[in-house]
Amino acid sequence: MNLNIVENLRNELPWKEFIDTMVDQKFQVSHSLTTNHKSILNSGRLMLVNNPIGSGTLRDPSLLSLQPFIVFRPINEDQLRKILTQSQKFKIPITFASGKTGLSGGFANFGILVDLENMHANSKPIVLNLSQNQVYTEQSVLVSDLITIVHFHSKGKKIFPVQPASALKLPVRVGGLIASNASGITSGKLGPTNDWIINLRVMLPNGNIIEIDRNESLYNKIVGGNGFYGVVLSANFKLYEPEVNFERAIIFGGDLSLAFNGLQKVLDAKVFPLVSEFVTSPIKLPGKFGNLKPSKKQSGKKQNVNWAVLLKGKKEIVSEFIEIMLKECICNWLKINEEEYQNYMQERSSFAILVQTSEDDTNHIAFPGFEDILSHPKYLPDIIDCINAIFTKNGFHKVIFGYGHINFRKGMGLLLHMRLPVPIDYFYREQSENLIQVCETVYEVIITLKNKFRIKYKAEHSSGPFDIWLNSNFRNTLEKDINQGFAFKNPHLMIYNKLKEEINLKSSKNYERELFVSSMISYLR
Incomplete structure (x- = not known):
């Protein structure tokens, strides 16, 4: 395998034009992070460019990672919209991280990584409505906080229904919960995230914000969609009233x-x-x-x-x-x-x-x-x-x-x-x-x-790039949707397609295995 494939893909992107445009949009370039950058970092306008140390800390536990060329940390929807629309305009791959607790390397990217940990859509990140049996929450809210707040204010009479065991130890956030259609310790009786969402606010690749529920065709591409089709901003969830005794x-x-x-x-x-x-x-x-x-x-x-x-x-x-x-x-x-x-x-x-x-x-x-x-x-x-x-x-x-x-x-x-x-x-x-x-x-x-x-991989966890590596129907649909502007430019698909060209030229006898191994190894070196 050509170990320079990821580097070559990164170098082919129009970085100068993109960076100049983002500077015009009031973002500020930095190649390092110091205490002098605190105010600009808190403003959400910092654009960390080609910094291996700063961007290298943004990994999940999967060990599958790439070095993003640019990292953004927006704090509001207007900043996020500018990032999305310009990344689409210049056809630069973009992924999103928040809790960073996945097990599939879903946000690994050699292009643009957007850290949503500090982004807010409302002055109140959590709005609990016990009389209506629901809770509004932003994407950056910790699931452990939701579980605690609902239990405390309802005096134990209601619970937040999706409770991943990892949320007791790790910073699992609502955005990742939705993007992976997570389950957890209560899923046997209550089902996954999908069963408890009332509606979602989502920012699409073109920057438009829409509200969707399960009756919308886009819903199943957002819930469990790994962030490939849109960014979850907030959601309304139903609460569960458990049995007594x-x-x-x-x-x-x-x-x-x-x-x-x-x-x-x-x-x-x-x-x-x-x-x-x-x-x-x-x-x-x-x-x-x-x-x-x-x-x-x-x-x-x-x-x-x-x-x-x-x-x-x-x-x-x-x-x-x-x-x-x-x-x-x-x-x-x-x-x-x-x-x-x-x-x-x-x-x-x-x-x-x-x-x-x-x-x-x-x-x-x-x-x-x-x-x-x-x-x-x-x-x-x-x-x-x-x-x-x-x-x-x-x-x-x-x-x-x-x-x-x-x-x-x-x-x-x-x-x-x-x-x-x-x-x-x-x-x-x-x-x-x-x-x-x-x-x-x-x-x-x-x-x-x-x-x-007859066991399928990733029955519970986010599939990240695994669907691209192993599911041709998913891969073909995603590629079509990217070309039509319905999905973000995807780094996993770009790497896979480049390796596919290389391995085809060699006429490998174990084509599918070599393509999977070559793809995965790209994230480990």
């Missing part, structure tokens, strides 16, 4: 196969508590979960705790869930209070950054790509064995830890989170060739899961 419990046991069979029975019976999360390990559960000590015995030996289920919901539903699990597998359960439940949930939320492998060391990074695996629970033991077989064949350790949602989006299945453990030194410049093996392994897992188990 919540019960909280934790179930735990040793035999993983029996546990997954039990969870299959739970889903077949459509027993949907408000929250049902699980953790699993064939060796030992981490953290607080590892301190659980069942008294059940099998074959005269005390069992290890290899799985645990955390529940919160209506008393009758939680009791039915426990009854099914007690019938199907050897397990114990404890009734817990709200404080204990929150402590376990905080621990569960931290697992997003935990790496556990068959080797007892901490020198690995959890690499995403196929990390959210949606399946019926009864198939998961075979799926986990299949993934680990690919890992070990390609020289990586087995993963010995998984976690996720037992009921995903109203009965679609169990969502398992599992990532490739990559040695940290693979990311050292002198060992960068090892990253090709990482990308090939990710591709092999994705294709194997698709062909053998």
Whole structure:
């Protein structure tokens, strides 16, 4: 692969003309960030140009990143409109970031990156209307703040319905919630973001602002659209009024196969508590979960705790869930209070950054790509064995830890989170060739899961560039919409098309795999 492809694409863009135009629009050029720039930075008019240090901090946890040539941090809609219209005029790729917590490199860009963290559309970023059972929120609002504010002002009688576990630990924001159609710990019963939006205010690529709801054709290109078709400015959400008399419990046991069979029975019976999360390990559960000590015995030996289920919901539903699990597998359960439940949930939320492998060391990074695996629970033991077989064949350790949602989006299945453990030194410049093996392994897992188990990549998380790399229908539609001005110029598509030309010339026998690997590796070097 030509390692200069991204650099060449960047150099081909009309930067001088664009920058001169933005200066005429009252933006100010800077090639560095110092305390002297504080006032201009706070004004939203700073245009950070070709600064590797300043722009290099704008990354998500996916490890897939590019060096943007220009970074903007607008604070109002007028500034944003000028940025969008001029980027479209000069055909420069543009992407948007705010919370920066994605797992797909969606905003990675060699062109223009717009950081929306400080942009406001209203003097009040949150307007709570309990009588109408709804809340208005700007895109930059932290989801954790929404959850807290709704709970506090309603005295616990209502909740904000979309609660990603990562929002308890990371700065997940409303704009990203909508752009990825996120789910979370309540999605089994309540569904994803899409089910709770009343309407949206969106700025289109031409700078026009429109209000849309689910009846508009554009709605499904905005909600879950990765920011490719417009920028979400604000939204009105419905609130959820949960059942009274919540019960909280934790179930735990040793035999993983029996546990997954039990969870299959739970889903077949459509027993949907408000929250049902699980953790699993064939060796030992981490953290607080590892301190659980069942008294059940099998074959005269005390069992290890290899799985645990955390529940919160209506008393009758939680009791039915426990009854099914007690019938199907050897397990114990404890009734817990709200404080204990929150402590376990905080621990569960931290697992997003935990790496556990068959080797007892901490020198690995959890690499995403196929990390959210949606399946019926009864198939998961075979799926986990299949993934680990690919890992070990390609020289990586087995993963010995998984976690996720037992009921995903109203009965679609169990969502398992599992990532490739990559040695940290693979990311050292002198060992960068090892990253090709990482990308090939990710591709092999994705294709194997698709062909053998009919599992699609990125069942929950934002797909970012993965749809461009793997979905020809999506790719063709996006390209058509870009040409018609309905979507932003897209850096992922530009890189993919350039690599496609190069690989076509070589007439590669493994064309699709090489194109995927070449695309992904562009974001890692």
